[in-house]
Amino acid sequence: MSADPVAPPPSLRGLFSGFLIVGVQGFGGVLPFARRMLVEQRHWLSEREFIEVLSLSQFLPGPNIVNVSIIVGNRFRGPWGSVAAALGLMLMPFLIVLALAALYAQFAAIETVRTATTGVSAAATGLILATGIRMAQPLKGIVWQIAMAALVFVAIGLLRIPLLWALAVLAPLSIAVAWWMRR
Amino acid sequence: MDAALNLPLLADLAQQFALLSFLAIGGVNALIPEIHRRVVENAHWLTDTDFAQAFAIAQAAPGPNMLIVSLIGWKVDGFVGALVCTIAICAPSSALTFAIAHVWDRFRDAPLRKAIQHGLAPVTVGLVLASGFILARTVDHSSIAIGLTAATVVLALATRIHPLWLLAAGAVIGALVPI
Numbered sequence: 001m002s003a004d005p006v007a008p009p010p011s012l013r014g015l016f017s018g019f020l021i022v023g024v025q026g027f028g029g030v031l032p033f034a035r036r037m038l039v040e041q042r043h044w045l046s047e048r049e050f051i052e053v054l055s056l057s058q059f060l061p062g063p064n065i066v067n068v069s070i071i072v073g074n075r076f077r078g079p080w081g082s083v084a085a086a087l088g089l090m091l092m093p094f095l096i097v098l099a100l101a102a103l104y105a106q107f108a109a110i111e112t113v114r115t116a117t118t119g120v121s122a123a124a125t126g127l128i129l130a131t132g133i134r135m136a137q138p139l140k141g142i143v144w145q146i147a148m149a150a151l152v153f154v155a156i157g158l159l160r161i162p163l164l165w166a167l168a169v170l171a172p173l174s175i176a177v178a179w180w181m182r183r
Numbered sequence: 184m185d186a187a188l189n190l191p192l193l194a195d196l197a198q199q200f201a202l203l204s205f206l207a208i209g210g211v212n213a214l215i216p217e218i219h220r221r222v223v224e225n226a227h228w229l230t231d232t233d234f235a236q237a238f239a240i241a242q243a244a245p246g247p248n249m250l251i252v253s254l255i256g257w258k259v260d261g262f263v264g265a266l267v268c269t270i271a272i273c274a275p276s277s278a279l280t281f282a283i284a285h286v287w288d289r290f291r292d293a294p295l296r297k298a299i300q301h302g303l304a305p306v307t308v309g310l311v312l313a314s315g316f317i318l319a320r321t322v323d324h325s326s327i328a329i330g331l332t333a334a335t336v337v338l339a340l341a342t343r344i345h346p347l348w349l350l351a352a353g354a355v356i357g358a359l360v361p362i
Contacts (some may be wrong), residue, residue, distance in 0.1 A: 023245065023246045023247075026247070030245075030246060055300075056280075058307075059208075059300055060276065060280045061204065061206060061208050061276045062210075062211075062272075062276020062277060062279070063207070063247045063248065063272075063273065065247050066247055066277060070280045071280060071281075071284045079281070086273065089246070090246070090247070093244055093245055093250055094246075094250070094253055096244050096245060097250040097254060098254075101240050101254055101257055101258075108236075115360075116354040116355070116357040117235075117236055118235070118239070118322065118328060118357050119353035119355070120239040120350050120357065121235045121236070121238055121322040122322050122323055122328040122329075122332045122335070122353055122362070123332070123353025123354075124239060124243075124350060124353070125318040125322050125323065125332045126331070126333065126334070127242070127346050128215075129312070129316075129319070129336045130335070130339035131315075131339075132312035132314070133312075133336070133340060136308045139305055145305040148302075148309065149309040152305070153312050153316070155309075156217075156309065157312070157313030157316040157317060158316075163214070164206060167208070170306060171302070171303065171306055174303065177302065178297075178300075178301040179294070182297065
């Protein structure tokens with residue numbers, strides 16, 4: 001395991017193909033596969049660089065992994081690098097999910113197919129809840145952060161306030177509290 | 184699906200998802216309550232069942248978790264709808280990322296950057312948990328389904344089992360037991 005990237009900067013084609021493979025592999029979460037490709041296999045980023053890219057991607061809106069591809073692509077090949085990486089990432093999953101949907105439409109009349117799909121939905125719901133619970137771990141012991149998470153949950157999940165209005169109020173409020181609580 | 188493009192509909196789809204792209208703090212999974220509110224409750228483009236199916240298929244496919252948006256587009260206006268929605272949900276946030284990546288590293292230790300990160304963390308957690316809650320209400324109509332969701336939560340948290348196995352187990356149980 002090398003600490004620093006040693007590989008030469010990737011070409012546009014390299015960016016496209018690297019992220020193409022990540023996109024096809026990424027069942028149930030793409031990030032682990034992106035990390036393996038970027039850090040371990042192709043050595044485009046060091047571990048530390050990857051974590052920095054990831055934290056920025058998570059902070060910004062949009063699919064995290066798409067943001068990673070935009071930042072990495074831009075770092076090596078500018079705007080076209082971003083386009084190549086993001087296209088590579090999205091191409092196969094997009095086609096595969098439409099193929100799955102078409103296949104599903106063919107067999108949706110079969111009761112077993114429908115109930116199996118419901119089973120997948122129920123399990124996938126569990127995965128999202130588990131993700132939320134895992135993401136909540138760093139908030140432990142920080143009362144204002146827990147209260148803020150609860151407030152967002154109630155506003156969006158229970159009161160069904162439109163996201164735009166909820167975020168327009170709660171995001172600046174939360175940042176203001178964070179600013180006030182900083183040491 | 185008609186061969187002719189439904190331009191007003193496509194424009195509506197594009198505009199809705201482009202706005203949501205900017206609001207997707209914490210990824211597209213955090214957007215699920217809002218997407219459900221817009222496409223099921225307001226626009227009636229999809230039924231609750233359609234939505235749950237699109238969610239299941241998107242989760243079963245490899246790749247980013249935004250594919251539910253592609254499937255909503257597909258359901259509303261076929262392949263072009265899927266393409267339009269996918270681009271609409273990705274392009275605005277990507278452009279913002281592209282613009283901000285240049286300045287972000289310069290402010291690594293700035294107090295404001297830290298306040299923004301610490302402030303948005305609980306917002307993201309609240310959003311993702313709300314997504315799980317809304318999905319559970321949409322999907323889990325039987326005690327077996329509720330049990331399946333609960334078991335998945337426990338297994339995902341307590342073990343290092345690959346998520347795909349949990350989805351596969353859901354499919355098998357759903358196929359065998361009336362759910």
